[in-house]
Amino acid sequence: MATLPSIVLRTIAMxxxxxLKDNALCKKAVSVLCSLRLTCRELAQMGLIKTVLFSSINLYATKNNMLRVEQTDFSAIGPSIRQINFFPSPYFYNLKFSDFKKMLDLHNAQITDSNLCERCSARLVRNNFQETCDGRYPLSRDEILMRYQSYMERACEDKHSAIDGWLAKVWVKMLRFSQYVDTIKLCPASQATSQMPYPLVQVDCGECHTCCENVGLIDAMAGGSGDCLLTAVYGALASSLPIKNLSIECELMDATTANWRALRWRTAILEQVEPLIIKELPYGMRGHSDDSARDVKASVLVSDALWEVRKTVQHIILLRRSWPMAPRRSDLLPFFGYNGEFPCLRFLDLKSFYLWTSYFTSFIASCAALQTLSLEKCKIAGPDGEWKAFFDSVRERPRALHLTFYGMGSKDGPWDFNSGLGRNAGDGVSTSDSAAGLQKSLFLYLSRLAGWDTVLEDRFSETW
Known part of the structure; x- marks a missing residue:
């Protein structure tokens, strides 16, 4: 291969x-490209190959992955890296024995689960057939206990590598050669299935009910691992170049002792961020009492991040899986006192928030560039809380606003329409289910084509 003319090598590479554009050929093409880089110096130095192979890389918060990174020469591939996907350890250090046994049971049960979609079932049968035929299941309690002890040893190793700073130091050295990285993504544990000793879902799992349930179970078990991941990534980014895209999607511990609560974002890290995504927000304290002091502490990480990105951010996504038990002060903190501070914000997506009317409407009114507002399963709260006040703030905006509501009880999907389009806009409603009449009344009100009628009053007199 090395003796072929350069034009032939380039043709092969192209x-x-x-x-890579063909899903059926992609995996094999990547494998061949990686092999060619190791066997042919000219191909190894070809920028095109480096770009397609290393523009996006995955790093895992594990001791083994740390050692691999230490042994890798990033001076050759670092300039090609644009995005780094950080994954938590697939070994959950706070996993209870009962949960570990449940994990083993689910791992084994998938092979005979009639609820699996055909794609997931075929893949799981193929992957687990040998293990099952060898008679490794069912296991005795002593065998399960031995596996649990081995599992926890790996988990503790990974935990200490992350919180003691060793992992961050290794990543810092790697980032020094990756000066063009502009996207950082902290991924949930459910996306690290290829590294798990007992996977419950596959990387390209289908949409069957079992897979969806197992994804939620994995992320719920992995709170501590996500906590360690954020701590390690924060330590690595503290001395890196500014980033433009930040996505925090790993599950974090919902406890007052969690390490991430002490983190404070440094301005230089986030001052150029345009989209900011934080899923499974680590505040709201699901399931706890209405201790507002604890909620305030829990929201600092998010509030600090919002403050640091305020001048450049164009898209903010803040999601929670469920509401806190009752409206509380932490729900208004991300927007309290920020009026006029987000001049570039064009898209805002919120899920499972109590919207404190006076603060939220003032914030929305101050975002002159805002084009799209998406609210999923949000509720109005506060002493002056009523939906009409929120709709009035949208109605008075000088520019049209694309407004999307999820969780309105509509069977055919979200409420999706544009406000303020004028009399030539048609009905402005994108859905046509049984609630279309109510949607149209709301659209006409927001577009100043009709008043607040009894239909709207009856529907929005109570919170959702």
């Missing part, structure tokens, strides 16, 4: 790069 063909393999084209194969």
């Amino acid at each position: 063909q393999l790069v084209d194969d």
Whole structure:
């Protein structure tokens, strides 16, 4: 291969790069490209191959992955890296024995689960057939206990590598050669299935009910691992170049002792961020009492991040899986006192928030560039809380606002329409279910084409 003319080598590389666009050929093409880089110096130095192979890389918060990173020469591939996906350890250090046994049971049960979609079932049968035929299941309690002890040893190793700073130091050295990285993503544990000793879902799992349930179970078990991941990534980014895209999607511990509560974002890290995504927000204290002091402490991480990105951020996504038990002060903190501070914000997506009317409407009114507002399963709260006040703030905006509501009880999907389009806009409603009449009344009100009628009053007199 090394003796072939350069034009032939380039042709081979181009063909393999084209194969990456075909899902059926992608995996094989990547494998061949990686092999060619190791066997042919000219291909190893080809920028095109480096770009397609290393523009996005995955790093895991594990001791083993740390050692691999230490042994890798990033001076050759670092300039090609644009996005780094950080994954928590697949070994959950706070996993109870009962949960570990449940994990083993689910791992084994998938092979005979009739609820699995055909794609997931076929893949799981293929992957687990040998293990099952060897008679490794069912296991005795002593065998399960031995596996649990081995599992926890790995988990504790990974935990200490993250919180003691060793992992961050290794990542810092790698980032020094990756000066063009502009996207950082902290991924949930459910997306690290290829690294798990007892996977419950596959990387390209289908949409069957069992897989969806198992994804939620994995992320719920992995709170501590996500906590360690954020701590390690924060330590690595503290001395890196500014980033433009930040996504925090790992599950974090909902406890007052969690390490991430002491973190404070440094301005230089986030001053150029345009989209900010934080899923499974670590505040709201689901299931706890109405201790507002604890909620305030829990929201500092998010509030600090919002404050640091305020001048450049264009898209903010803040999501929670469920509401806190009752409205509380932490729900207004991300927007309290920020009026006029987000000049570039064009898209705002919120899920499972209590919207404190006076603060939220003032914030929305101050975002002159805002084009799209998406609210999923949000409720109005506060002593002056009523939906009409919120709709009035949208109605008075000088520019049209694309407004989307999820969780309105509509069977055919979200409420999705534009406000303020004028009399030539048609009905402005994108859905046509049984609630279309109510949607149209709301659209006409927001567009100043009709008043607040009894239909709207009856529907929005109570919170959702």
